[in-house]
Amino acid sequence: DTGVSQDPRHKITKRGQNVTFRCDPISEHNRLYWYRQTLGQGPEFLTYFQNEAQLEKSRLLSDRFSAERPKGSFSTLEIQRTEQGDSAMYLCASTTGQGTDTQYFGPGTRLTVL
Amino acid sequence: RKEVEQDPGPFNVPEGATVAFNCTYSNSASQSFFWYRQDCRKEPKLLMSVYSSGNEDGRFTAQLNRASQYISLLIRDSKLSDSATYLCVVIYTGGFKTIFGAGTRLFVKA
Numbered sequence: 020d021t022g023v024s025q026d027p028r029h030k031i032t033k034r035g036q037n038v039t040f041r042c043d044p045i046s047e048h049n050r051l052y053w054y055r056q057t058l059g060q061g062p063e064f065l066t067y068f069q070n071e072a073q074l075e076k077s078r079l080l081s082d083r084f085s086a087e088r089p090k091g092s093f094s095t096l097e098i099q100r101t102e103q104g105d106s107a108m109y110l111c112a113s114t115t116g117q118g119t120d121t122q123y124f125g126p127g128t129r130l131t132v133l
Numbered sequence: 134r135k136e137v138e139q140d141p142g143p144f145n146v147p148e149g150a151t152v153a154f155n156c157t158y159s160n161s162a163s164q165s166f167f168w169y170r171q172d173c174r175k176e177p178k179l180l181m182s183v184y185s186s187g188n189e190d191g192r193f194t195a196q197l198n199r200a201s202q203y204i205s206l207l208i209r210d211s212k213l214s215d216s217a218t219y220l221c222v223v224i225y226t227g228g229f230k231t232i233f234g235a236g237t238r239l240f241v242k243a
Binding site: 050052054059060061062063064067074075077110121122124125126127 | 137175177178179220229231232233234
């Protein structure tokens with residue numbers, strides 16, 4: 020499968036724990052996005068990378084959230100000291116980076132914070 | 134006010150019906166516009182881009198009115214398989230911050 024992959028698909032954690040999610044974009048896609056989606060809402064933009072550079076961050080991305088894309092390929096999203104309000108689907112998308120082209124989404128990681 | 138607003142729905146229509154979805158955006162610096170489709174518990178997938186001249190793809194027609202900051206999607210001859218949530222998407226000029234609307238749920242009934 021050459022699409023965007025995310026791991027894990029599901030994560031259940033206790034409040035206060037740290038969690039890390041991984042996204043592997045489509046090969047040679049140099050732009051990568053992270054979103055958060057809650058029930059009944061559209062995806063909310065969190066951040067995006069052009070290669071390894073993090074170019075924009077939403078104010079939704081509090082100090083407890085950090086994202087990296089160290090080699091311009093896969094990316095990780097870490098949430099520290101999770102709260103129940105962090106429960107959501109975390110989606111990753113990638114594009115070729117040429118203009119505002121199609122974003123291809125991964126299947127998402129569903130986080131449940133107990 | 135939300136940056137991108139859509140009809141709340143849900144829309145319940147019979148097969149064969151024509152249905153229209155509306156979307157408004159607040160930032161005049163918005164550059165690119167799209168409609169995405171999201172099936173239940175699945176990731177969003179691009180349905181079509183939206184251009185000022187309007188564009189059509191089979192039974193789907195998208196329109197953009199920059200003056201009114203308004204986007205529409207028309208689905209003709211609805212099929213059961215069109216049942217999904219339709220997301221209006223706006224990308225800002227000068228960057229690539231992407232804003233999704235909350236989505237409009239469509240149910241097509243036999």
